[in-house]
Amino acid sequence: MSSEFASDVLHEWVVVVIDDEPDSLEVAQLVLEYYGADVKTAVNGADGLAAIRQYRPRFVVCDISMPVLDGWGVIREMQHDPALTHIPAIALTAHAMVGDRERALSAGFHSYLPKPLTPATFINDLFRLLVDIPEFKIALSPRS
């Protein structure tokens, strides 16, 4: 699926990635930048929320378990801020925390991706999720 998409398919898309684990953050950042996104990163929920308010990204990728302010806190703040409620947020959930997935959807996350992130799983899962978001569908047409 991944190679169906041109390397500039996310050109000029601002995306905020929030994760305290360096390896996951790096994979997400490299993948998104490969496809042309302008990636803003943060290593805790408080800094991530500040970045969301500053940059108003097209979408957010947010870990659940983080210091200072966790992913639940981030999505709660986004849901309570009329300027941010429309921004799709994708939760990163640990493979073992199956219960987090349903909770993530009911908390307001658009969807979730399992950790650990690898380029292969992240690219394929990310695009599968993004094309499900109606306002992204046309912009994400596979290359001919």
Added chain:
Amino acid sequence: MTDLHSWNLLVVEDDPDGQEVLAHILGFHEIRHEIVSTAEEALERVKVTPYTAAIIDLQLPGMDGWRLMQAIRAVAGGVLPCFAITAYHSASLAVKAIADGFAGYIPKPFEAASFVRELSRVIG
């Protein structure tokens, strides 16, 4: 349950030590495989044999692993998943490999269980 015994893999690796390690891992799991040393040999093999997947070293002499993957896709379309292997691992290289069309990416040195797990993830 993945049926490893039904697989038939093509391994494209020029390094004798790498060939030995891969033969050992695949042999241990009783996975059928053929090993060739060059991209040119690999292209001849995929034209006549319906492999389950190809495992391709990115650094091959002559036609490298990147061009071989593209050539295999041209010959076999999407029906033959290609896995990149490399001794020069970086996260950005892994991203480029997947984004360019490799189905999986496995850095050296190999660990037998995770190697087979990555193959199973794609092959099923």
